[in-house]
Amino acid sequence: MNLGSSLYFTGAEVGLSIVGLVLLLVSAWGGPRSARMVTILTVSALFGATLFSGHLFDLAASDMAGRAFGDLYRADTFGSFAKILIYLATIAVLMVTPRFFDQRGAYRPEYPVLMLFNAVGMGMMVSATDLMTLYIGLEMSSLGSYVLASFLRNDTRSAEAGLKYFVLGALASGIILYGVSLVYGFTGSTNYDGIRAAFSLEFSTGALFGVVFVLAGLAFKVSAVPFHMWTPDVYEGAPTPVTAFFATAPKVAAMGMLVRMAMEPFAGQVDAWRQIVIFAALASIVVGALGAIGQQNLKRLLAYSSINNVGFILIGLAAATPAGVAGVMTYLAIYVAMTVGSFTALLMLRDPMGENLETFADIAGLSTRRPVLAWCLLALMFSLAGIPPLFGFWGKFVVFQAAVQADLIALAAIGIAASVIGAFYYLKFIKVMFFDEPTRDLEHESPAGHWVVLGLSVAVISPLGYFLTIPLGEWSAAAAASFVAAM
């Protein structure tokens, strides 16, 4: 294990960090004028990182998983799969961002640079196999997120969102850190393999506390109930493109981190964490569904929707089998497409003055004003509700199937029954767009970039997506195979 191979396996992060530092200098000297160029460069860097991760995925699928820097970090199929999702989501968000800030004259080159560092942190989160790397990646991503949330610094809601996110995020980081120190204290190792070996010898109550604390902190990061309270506020207050970002990439990263935690160091203690995950899953589904019902603000609604979706993802994790992990990965991929699409559509809703709209009253009768946009949103909402033949159904299908195969039939039955509550507010979305009379004027044109992102995500979640089931299933299975040795 030499330095060369270590650098190679961490190539995506190293490369992105270097690009980030260079772009930071460019933006410092170039000022706001360089914003467009920095964005384009960031997108191309992320695209390159995506390709490189794809290459590592192939490599890891055929070869052994690449351990870097004395097993602080692992470039395996799981990490690469998650990273591809993270980078693609970040690219999509960057593509639809500038127009939103241009309206307010607030777009600056720091934004893409922050996203870039965030992406580096998230890449570390999903690949870390040591508690130290994990924590560094987590903080790197989180700090960037706090700044992004309050990026519209003259807007009180945005500033408030940033502050809330920071305070609560710091609390969660503290909880994780406390759990990490307990785990370290009881196992004498920060390495995942070491922890698992130590746990297999003895799993004391103190270690259990450590596991619970770590999981609680991670639940905050994925905004699973009961640690979800920050989500609606932050999602509503943050600028819409930033919300789109929060709902996609960091969610994938946090979920990837959680899955790796559960399936590697804690793999021997499934019984210890499964009940926590089951509770969080069911509570997220129910609270996410009930909380959304009364909402008038669409961003808040989508925040609850993301809580709801996390619940379904956790059902796959609760299965604690390769099929469950594969289900989680498939779900995440579909979830990213659905969420990116929904937020892009939301960004395309502007009044003739260019002001962004975000309440139910604004989309009334959308189907007569902007039929194509309305049909896209219809597909997205039915997909989020998990109604076949839209592809969102497939995400739910794979996680529930994994749960059934793991003999968690009661969990699957309750979870799926609760999903019907969620269907209610997605239906409301459609009802307002299609059944109600239009009340206000909307901007008639949207830029091509938005249409591309929306069109691609809708194509994925449309019934055409079922042709992806075979490749997606293979990739997810390959990703889940990273943990087979651990199980």
Next chain:
Amino acid sequence: MEFPILSLMLAVPLVAAIACLFLGAQSARMVALFATLFDLALGVLLWLNFDIGGAQWQFVERAEIFAGFSYALGIDGIALMLIMLSVFLMPICILASWDGITKRVGEYMAAFLLMEVLMIGVFAAQDMFLFYIFFEAGLIPMYLIIGVWGGDNRIYASYKFFLYTLLGSVLMLIAMMWMVNEAGTTDIPTLLNYDFSPQAQTWLWLAFFASFAVKMPMWPVHTWLPDAHVQAPTAGSVILAGVLLKLGGYGFIRFSLPMFPEASAQFAWLVFALSMVAVIYTSLVALVQHDMKKLIAYSSVAHMAIVTAGLFAFNVQGIEGAMMVMLGHGLVSGALFLCVGVIYDRLHTREINRYGGLSINMPKYALFFLLFTMASIGLPGTSNFVGEFLALAGLYKVSTLVTLVCTTGIILGAAYMLYLYRRVAFGEQRNADAARMPDLNAREWMMLAPIAAATLWMGVYPESFLAPMRQDIAALEVRMARAAPEGDSQLRVGEPMERNANFVAAAHGAEGAH
């Protein structure tokens, strides 16, 4: 490799649906009509080429293009008949909406064509999850049809329809997953002969029952139906009553009975009890309705109760009868909704009291309406008589009490239908505007005449419809025989007398000759 006719039947309306989204009103109507007629022609071709007495599954197609399930199509006689019903009703639905729908015509036609794809798909699917996808997907276009083009209270009705049926079906999905996990295949023909342990069957049966009972709909989960029917546009009601309600019965025949015979026998009492309540209760409710559509909706629930009771009779007559009631009811209730639609288009009200004496100014209409009223009652010579008679005859072998109660449904049916007919068509012309309404036009003739012909055909010569299904129903009975409950009527074929009953002894005969 055979010609993939089933895929073609799915593809034609699908392509037309997408085209309709981009077309203007008149061209969308034409495209929709043409596509549905083309599908009808394909359906006729399907029927003609169906080999009666041949292989159980015909026109089989299979493509492994998805992970976890396969694109597998194929039909037996039961599915064939239901597909025929769907493709037969679709062009009529398009015609029914020809003038009535003026806003967003393209989207409307697209929704209907999509509906047709999904209905054919449900009946043709040979893969469990493919079936589920088609089964559930039907909610989307129907939700839009009710919500966008429905009546005043359409939003409530559309929500109720959607959430009710969704809640019913999701548990079925979990049960399907368990079955697939246990049996290791998603192939329906294989699963039909897989024996699940009786204990598991109980749970699986209940999960499937939750879904099919809502779709059917059975009392007490029928309440979504009157709302949906009343608010849906005419063609929506036709499809809802004509085909969507048959999904529940089809589900029982395809899944519950053959896959879980022990559990079906175990829960037969439940089905019987619910059916008896439904027959009496919903018939009585129908009797007091002021809204024509609501009345017919409640009558549908009562008719469907005879279907469920017949299905759980566990014998050939019962199941054949249930199938015939489903087909007959599909035609007749669809036609009744069309009849309501015809006068609704003229007067824009469904209130029974706003009409009266229509046989004076609309004699042709009154004639059709009378025919369908009689068919709904189950008069001999019409489709429903055959079905109801068979179903009740089959049921009689199992339980005289249930038969007794269910048969009162026919009497009550006569009561509410004749009462409706008297108030609408006979009597004096109370309302001047109703008295001025013109009789049927050519388009309405084209809608009603084919259904009338089919109703009579089914009533006079049901063999055409029973023949393709006979073998499949016999196979189903064999499959269920091991769990068939003991009948209480103890029917015994008696010893025939030596002579005819009217035989008169030779001596008397000689006397009589005097």
